[in-house]
Amino acid sequence: MFYYFHAQKGEMKHQEGTGAASERLTTGDFWDSCYEGRAWAPFDDRNWRNLVSIQLVRLLKTLEIDGLKVCEVGGGDGEVLAYLAKWYPSTDFSVIDFSPVGCDLAQRRARNEGVQLNVYQADIFTPPSELIEKFDLVLSLGVVEHFTDLASVLAAKTRLLKSGGKVFSLIPNFSSPIYAYLCKRWSKTVYEDHVPHDMQSFLAGHNRAGLTPLRHGYLGAIEFGMLSMAMAAPEPKSWVDRQTYLFLTRLSKAIHFFEYNTIDFPPTKLLSPFMYVISSSRHEPALRPGRTPHTSE
Numbered sequence: 001m002f003y004y005f006h007a008q009k010g011e012m013k014h015q016e017g018t019g020a021a022s023e024r025l026t027t028g029d030f031w032d033s034c035y036e037g038r039a040w041a042p043f044d045d046r047n048w049r050n051l052v053s054i055q056l057v058r059l060l061k062t063l064e065i066d067g068l069k070v071c072e073v074g075g076g077d078g079e080v081l082a083y084l085a086k087w088y089p090s091t092d093f094s095v096i097d098f099s100p101v102g103c104d105l106a107q108r109r110a111r112n113e114g115v116q117l118n119v120y121q122a123d124i125f126t127p128p129s130e131l132i133e134k135f136d137l138v139l140s141l142g143v144v145e146h147f148t149d150l151a152s153v154l155a156a157k158t159r160l161l162k163s164g165g166k167v168f169s170l171i172p173n174f175s176s177p178i179y180a181y182l183c184k185r186w187s188k189t190v191y192e193d194h195v196p197h198d199m200q201s202f203l204a205g206h207n208r209a210g211l212t213p214l215r216h217g218y219l220g221a222i223e224f225g226m227l228s229m230a231m232a233a234p235e236p237k238s239w240v241d242r243q244t245y246l247f248l249t250r251l252s253k254a255i256h257f258f259e260y261n262t263i264d265f266p267p268t269k270l271l272s273p274f275m276y277v278i279s280s281s282r283h284e285p286a287l288r289p290g291r292t293p294h295t296s297e
């Protein structure tokens with residue numbers, strides 16, 4: 001899954017507040033170190049092990065992006081956009097990320113997978129001027145929760161949006177007491193590098209940024225692999241912690257295998273690994289009805 005980085009090198013570094021923007025809870029060096037060890041095989045939507053990612057791309061496909069201009073901020077190695085670019089050859093896809101290693105991976109991935117991705121190495125608070133108000137959809141997958149001021153990072157995304165465009169934001173579900181407890185137990189540093197939003201604070205941040213939420217919900221029924229960063233972080237873990245993680249990730253995978261071959265279980269606040277909000281830069285009655293069988297409030 002796109003979120004599952006392994007913190008092999010170094011520790012997350014906290015950075016002082018950056019004034020007008022927002023306090024950033026992670027640094028570029030940290031993300032570079034994540035990408036340095038990352039495999040970049042094409043995303044496989046026929047592998048049951050990728051079920052939550054498959055559910056994510058199904059959700060993104062309901063946004064009807066054919067022929068539009070789409071940008072992923074903090075798009076890292078471009079895994080999702082490279083996949084979508086194969087489905088939507090007439091859509092214009094761009095990635096903005098401040099990690100040079102992530103951007104290099106995105107470019108290599110695009111070449112390798114034979115798709116066109118425009119990759120911009122830039123800070124989302126100071127994007128290239130030619131990208132302002134250019135996109136129909138601006139998405140982020142596991143990015144906005146790393147800033148203490150959610151509204152300011154969402155406003156930065158909104159600046160890239162054409163009038164009437166849509167913003168999609170996905171974050172880990174640390175409103176689940178189970179994921180929050182285990183993450184804190186296994187790595188306080190990883191936990192503190194995220195703002196643990198619940199749906200209410202996530203929606204409120206969108207409203208403060210001048211966005212109108214159109215649809216929101218949780219994604220995936222269960223995924224303890226979501227905690228891989230905490231497990232890989234340098235803090236010492238006991239044998240019991242490691243066995244617990246192993247058991248829970250195997251349990252998630254067994255459930256994914258069952259779901260993939262039968263029917264998806266409903267997402268819940270308690271066990272879903274992610275939550276999302278789809279919003280618009282101006283008021284619209286609703287998205288065109290789309291099938292969203294894997295998501296719920």
Ligand SMILES: C[S@@+](CC[C@H](N)C(=O)[O-])C[C@H]1O[C@@H](n2cnc3c(N)ncnc32)[C@H](O)[C@@H]1O
Nearest residue numbers: 002003031074075076097098099123124141142
């Ligand atoms: C959790 S990763 C998500 C990567 C990607 N969305 C995925 O799912 O594979 C967060 C990404 O946001 C990027 N990022 C964080 N702060 C940023 C900023 N201020 N400007 C641009 N990119 C940033 C990091 O470099 C990293 O690639």
